[in-house]
Amino acid sequence: MKAALVGYAQTGKTTLFNALTGQAATTGAGRQDKPNLGVIKVPDPRVDKLSAIYKPKKTVYAELRFVDVPGPRTKGGGLDGPTLQSLREAEALAVVLRGFEGSDGSEPNPVRELDDFEAELLINDQIVVEKRLERLHKEHALGIETETLEACLAWLSEGRPLRTMPLRVEQEPVIASYGFVSRRPMLAVLNVPEEKSTQQPPSGLVQAGAARSVEVMSVCAAIEAEIAALPVHEQGEFLDSLGLSEPASARFIRHAYALLDYISFFTVGPDEVRAWTTRRGDRAPHAAGRVHSDMERGFIRAEVMKLDEFFALGSEQRVKEQGKLRVEGKNYVVEDGDILNFRFNV
Ligand SMILES: Nc1nc2c(ncn2[C@@H]2O[C@H](COP(=O)(O)OP(=O)(O)OP(=O)(O)O)[C@@H](O)[C@H]2O)c(=O)[nH]1
Ligand SMILES: [Mg+2]
Structure with missing residues (x-):
């Protein structure tokens, strides 16, 4: 599975990327030329147990791949080409929202930020739909494609993301071929200060998320990135001292699997025991x-x-x-x- 970490500039995307992957990508530096790419193994005790029985030459866990793309600095300016490309290639989006005081002292407003970022996705899809419809109308094309795109346009015009739009079975392939970004399953990650890392996300944000079929989780990316940089045997103790039962990566994986309705199956043998993911x-x-x-x-x-x-x-x-x-x-x-x-x- 591939997830893209998205959101506005300086919300902590790269810090979260480091927390999830244990890498040390440069943070706070502003716009990077290239997205950061990382992979984590999905921990699974069932794989360990199978491996203990088969004693295979190789044990392979499922993988979750991440791409961290720099965010737009200003609101309403749209998403640039390379960013859109990364979003289209991702199966799921994790939008990182600022939950800490800004460098200019501004209070965080994650509900607003979620709204604004979603608007960027909507505008992008709306442009794609309008262009295609213009063409179809010129050709006087009737049929499933025209009908589906008209429904999409109406939905988007009301400020609603395509991920919440109900579709008939025969409409799904039409939609799939466009790779609409507002249809991607989305998780909102609220990047909070250390003292809030064990709290539930604010209910206002959870509600705003639910209205858009977006799940919400809180994380203190800065601390989690420090933990991820420690040797594995020291991580547990550090987490304990913060009142956290597991690292950000484990929580992220669980949310992402639930969001995407992913399940695991296994292949076994003397050569390889391996976990695979597929949709329920x-x-x-x-x-x-x-x-x-x-x-x-x-x-x-x-x-x-x-x-x-x-x-x-x-x-x-x-x-x-x-x-x-x-x-x-x-x-x-x-x-x-x-x-x-x-x-x-x-
Ligand atoms: N106070 C505080 N600062 C944070 C936190 N997380 C990240 N930062 C700081 O915010 C700045 C931006 O962090 P990055 O992770 O580079 O943000 P980004 O979203 O990747 O930014 P772009 O790549 O420019 O889009 C850095 O100076 C971080 O140290 C946090 O939880 N609390
Ligand atoms: Mg960054």
């Missing part, structure tokens, strides 16, 4: 495609072991003997924790 509701061939496109194309069936049964019985052999190995076809909906073996033919 995805069918077996789609999940196979996450592993390899050939497996999706030539999908025959999936052999499924349920994680609980596997752990209870202790080995693949026992699972088979007990008749607990399920053989599922292309309509099987993958569940969180499934151990899958794909049979395919290309």
Whole structure:
């Protein structure tokens, strides 16, 4: 999964990026030429447990990739080309909101900032829709594309992001082809001072978020970045002393998975034990495609072991003997924790 850290300049995006990835990208320096790129492994005790049983040559955790793009300095000025490109390439957006006093002494106003940033996304999508509609109208094109884009335009004109717009199944592919930024699932990260790091985000912000289908979490990016820079064995103690039970990265991962409705499945064997992510509701061939496109194309069936049964019985052999190995076809909906073996033919 790839998430983009977005928001206005000097809200702490790069500081958060460092907190999440343990990197030491330059902060406070203002506009950088290139976005920062980072990867974190998604910690998963189930992988550790599977790995202890299979003792594979390689253990691979799911990954969450981040891109940190510099934010616009002024409001209402729109997003520049490279920034938009990064947003389009991301599966989810995390908008960082300033929750600390500005360098000029200004009070934070995260609700307003969320509103303003969302407006930047809306304007961008509106321009895309209008351009395309102009063309379609000129061609007197009727049909699903025109109808869907007209509905989008009406929705956007009312100041609503496309992520909250209900769509009919046949409209989804039309929308998907445009990569609208206001349709990206979005998480708002309120960057708060240290003393607020254990508090829930203010209810006004949570409500403003809910109205836009945006989840909200609070984090003190500055402290978390310091923690992430420590050797791993010292991190726990530091977190404890702050009253935090886990690092920002773990909380971020949980929010992002919930937001995107992601689930994990596993592939196992003597060579590799590996975690993969897919969306809840995805069918077996789609999940196979996450592993390899050939497996999706030539999908025959999936052999499924349920994680609980596997752990209870202790080995693949026992699972088979007990008749607990399920053989599922292309309509099987993958569940969180499934151990899958794909049979395919290309
Ligand atoms: N007081 C305070 N300052 C912070 C906090 N987080 C970040 N800063 C400071 O705010 C400034 C900007 O931080 P960055 O992480 O570079 O902000 P950014 O959003 O990446 O900024 P651009 O890349 O210019 O868009 C730096 O001087 C940070 O030290 C915080 O929680 N509290
Ligand atoms: Mg930055």
